[in-house]
Amino acid sequence: MGWVSTFMYYGFWAVAAWSAAALVGRELESGTARLAWTQGVTPARWLVTKLTAPALVLIAGGAVFVPVYRWAWSAHRALMGDDWTFADVFAARGPLVVAYGLCALAVGTLTALVVRRTLPAAALSVAVMIVLNRYVEKYREDYWPPATGTPHGAVIQVDSASYHPQSHYWPLHLVETGIILTVTALATAAAFLLLAHRTVPARHAPPGVPA
Numbered sequence: 001m002g003w004v005s006t007f008m009y010y011g012f013w014a015v016a017a018w019s020a021a022a023l024v025g026r027e028l029e030s031g032t033a034r035l036a037w038t039q040g041v042t043p044a045r046w047l048v049t050k051l052t053a054p055a056l057v058l059i060a061g062g063a064v065f066v067p068v069y070r071w072a073w074s075a076h077r078a079l080m081g082d083d084w085t086f087a088d089v090f091a092a093r094g095p096l097v098v099a100y101g102l103c104a105l106a107v108g109t110l111t112a113l114v115v116r117r118t119l120p121a122a123a124l125s126v127a128v129m130i131v132l133n134r135y136v137e138k139y140r141e142d143y144w145p146p147a148t149g150t151p152h153g154a155v156i157q158v159d160s161a162s163y164h165p166q167s168h169y170w171p172l173h174l175v176e177t178g179i180i181l182t183v184t185a186l187a188t189a190a191a192f193l194l195l196a197h198r199t200v201p202a203r204h205a206p207p208g209v210p211a
Contacts, residue, residue: 001072002088008065008097009088012104012133013126015058019108020125023050025118043199044192047109051188054105062098069093083154084166087137094173099180104129106187113194132183136176143175144168 024047027033037043069092084090091097104125111125112118146162156164156172164172 001069005069005088005092008069009091009100012100012129015054015101016104016108016111016125016129017122019054019105020112020115020121021108021118023054023112024109025112025116025121028112028116029118037199043195047192047195051105051109055102058098058101058105062095062101066092066094066097084169085154085156090140090169090173094170094177096173096177096180099177099184100129100133103132103180103184103187106184106191107132110187110191110194113191113198136179140172140176143179144171 024033027036033043033046036046073089073093084093091100107128108121108125111128112121115121115124141156141158141164144164146158146164147168148162151157151163151165153166155166156168158164
């Protein structure tokens with residue numbers, strides 16, 4: 001289960017690379033997307049169709065995984081470790097693990113639309129998600145006012161007198177989830193705006209004539 005939580009958490013790297021390369025980038029690079037746009041499928045509808053299925057898979061997978069992992073972690077801490085501050089444990093016990101997957105999907109899509117080349121888009125999207133993840137994790141302790149006194153058990157230490165006890169898990173977790181979902185929404189909106197801007201000529205071009 002420890003390896004499963006690590007795989008689920010850092011799986012957003014694979015989601016970013018896949019969405020940038022196989023889901024969107026390949027069709028832009030090969031011209032398949034433009035062909036679809038000349039056959040009565042609007043660019044916006046094309047992108048909605050591309051994103052809906054993987055987004056639903058990520059949400060459904062998280063809806064199954066998170067409760068199972070929470071049960072296993074709570075019931076077998078002696079085997080799995082009791083440190084809720086580990087990055088993968090922190091994410092896998094709640095919706096944050098799903099938020100990172102959705103964010104990677106959106107960032108990968110936006111990167112593919114910007115770069116329009118499969119391999120560079122995949123590499124750049126993974127790099128962006130790694131930087132975002134490291135930055136958000138670095139400031140995790142600042143997302144909720146810390147407690148003071150003598151810590152007991154596993155804590156997120158803020159300084160010599162302040163810390164986050166396990167009771168702060170949900171406030172910290174939900175704030176970080178909100179941050180990641182905000183980035184997801186911004187990246188998704190930017191992807192649709194960029195697509196609309198770049199495909200205005202394509203919507204007015206005769207069938208079979210490249211824009």
